[in-house]
Amino acid sequence: MDDITDRLQGSPEQARSGDRFVEGFAGYRKLQRRIASVARRGIAVPYFEPRDGVSGSTIHWHGRELINFSGYNYLSLSGHPEVSAAAKAAIDQYGTSASASRIVSGQISVHTELEECIASFLGTEDALVFVSGYLTNVTVISHLLSRPDAVIYDSAAHNSIITGGRLSGARVIEFEHGDFDGLDEVLRGSRNEFRRGLLVGEGVYSMDGTVLDLERALEIKNRHDLLLMIDEAHSIGTMGATGRGICEAAGVPASAVDVHMGTLSKTLAGCGGYIAGDRALIEYLRFLAPGFLFSVGLSPPDTAAALAAFKVLEREPERPQRLREKAKLFRKMAREYGLPIRGEEESPVASLVVGNGDTCLLLSQRLLEHGIHVQPIVYPAVAQDGARLRFFITLNHTEAQFKATIPVIAKEWERLPAATA
Numbered sequence: 001m002d003d004i005t006d007r008l009q010g011s012p013e014q015a016r017s018g019d020r021f022v023e024g025f026a027g028y029r030k031l032q033r034r035i036a037s038v039a040r041r042g043i044a045v046p047y048f049e050p051r052d053g054v055s056g057s058t059i060h061w062h063g064r065e066l067i068n069f070s071g072y073n074y075l076s077l078s079g080h081p082e083v084s085a086a087a088k089a090a091i092d093q094y095g096t097s098a099s100a101s102r103i104v105s106g107q108i109s110v111h112t113e114l115e116e117c118i119a120s121f122l123g124t125e126d127a128l129v130f131v132s133g134y135l136t137n138v139t140v141i142s143h144l145l146s147r148p149d150a151v152i153y154d155s156a157a158h159n160s161i162i163t164g165g166r167l168s169g170a171r172v173i174e175f176e177h178g179d180f181d182g183l184d185e186v187l188r189g190s191r192n193e194f195r196r197g198l199l200v201g202e203g204v205y206s207m208d209g210t211v212l213d214l215e216r217a218l219e220i221k222n223r224h225d226l227l228l229m230i231d232e233a234h235s236i237g238t239m240g241a242t243g244r245g246i247c248e249a250a251g252v253p254a255s256a257v258d259v260h261m262g263t264l265s266k267t268l269a270g271c272g273g274y275i276a277g278d279r280a281l282i283e284y285l286r287f288l289a290p291g292f293l294f295s296v297g298l299s300p301p302d303t304a305a306a307l308a309a310f311k312v313l314e315r316e317p318e319r320p321q322r323l324r325e326k327a328k329l330f331r332k333m334a335r336e337y338g339l340p341i342r343g344e345e346e347s348p349v350a351s352l353v354v355g356n357g358d359t360c361l362l363l364s365q366r367l368l369e370h371g372i373h374v375q376p377i378v379y380p381a382v383a384q385d386g387a388r389l390r391f392f393i394t395l396n397h398t399e400a401q402f403k404a405t406i407p408v409i410a411k412e413w414e415r416l417p418a419a420t421a
């Protein structure tokens with residue numbers, strides 16, 4: 001190595017230690033301490049465990065069948081024969097990848113069919129699909145807003161919304177979960193300090209299972225001249241008489257909301273995200289949103305799977321109502337056993353807040369020993385003292401499964417170490 005190279009790249013020894021530069025990160029060291037402390041308590045790290053089979057009301061794990069509350073296959077459409085067949089047929093026709101960004105040669109006819117289907121399902125002028133739900137929020141929020149603007153979101157907002165807001169360079173205003181009165185007050189004092197304001201809500205909040213008060217959100221939007229974006233990751237297919245989401249549930253026309261966002265990964269049995277809204281919004285994003293333009297087109301099987309999922313949903317519009325009955329039943333039975341399950345009655349996301357992270361991991365592990373699979377959600381996904389078990393209720397859960405699991409959960413809940421619960 002000559003002198004200049006030596007100065008630029010460091011010595012061979014430094015380069016070698018540079019290979020592991022992350023080991024010096026405070027965040028990495030904290031993670032290692034956390035894993036070690038959990039292990040000392042005899043708790044196995046429950047993440048990244050491969051399962052087998054379709055994520056339904058049961059899954060297979062290390063050769064055992066478990067009752068599963070950890071998958072958001074809400075309407076049981078992932079694994080539905082029609083959806084799987086459509087994905088396979090798309091692979092036969094187009095291959096497994098779109099093989100280019102859509103603006104160049106990645107466009108295939110099912111992309112257009114899916115977008116037309118989303119727009120007609122929601123009652124908007126147009127729609128656009130992206131390769132990930134997370135990316136959809138990040139790229140769209142950060143592209144629609146900039147420095148003189150404000151992105152306004154609930155304290156329970158999904159990380160993709162927060163990240164989109166931060167990357168936009170706009171001012172960020174966070175308000176207490178569901179506290180529209182508090183937000184109203186903040187905006188009365190600050191609305192003239194920013195140009196455009198985008199209020200972002202979630203149809204069903206992913207960590208608490210609470211349902212957005214759309215009427216209040218619209219009132220705030222109109223009073224303070226804001227744009228309104230709703231993330232329907234957990235409400236598309238689950239809320240509204242026929243699963244059209246939060247507008248249908250509230251009896252509000254789709255045009256009242258400026259930006260409809262959703263994911264294809266939950267009810268819609270694929271992977272990806274969508275934005276729906278007026279023609280100009282979609283055209284603007286189609287030609288200019290970086291996360292759309294500089295990324296590959298949605299894969300043929302994911303596109304076809306989501307399209308087939310919509311077709312099943314349209315043909316069987318009672319599925320969402322049946323799911324909500326299951327969610328109500330789960331909550332009713334859980335309450336009978338004294339479990340303080342969070343979220344609205346009909347919401348498919350049901351959280352049991354434990355508080356302490358290690359205690360939450362312990363509860364999850366004990367339930368696993370009983371054949372119940374429910375994932376612990378700990379910091380930083382939720383606050384340090386907000387660790388919880390998050391139960392996803394799906395259409396193919398049965399009353400018998402609830403009867404088999406809820407008393408066990410209640411018994412293990414009672415046994416938790418009091419000091420840390």
Ligand SMILES: Cc1ncc(COP(=O)(O)O)c(C=O)c1O
Binds near residue numbers: 135
């Ligand atoms: C509210 C919300 N928005 C966006 C996303 C990201 O969606 P995806 O997982 O499809 O990328 C999620 C994922 O869980 C979510 O809960």
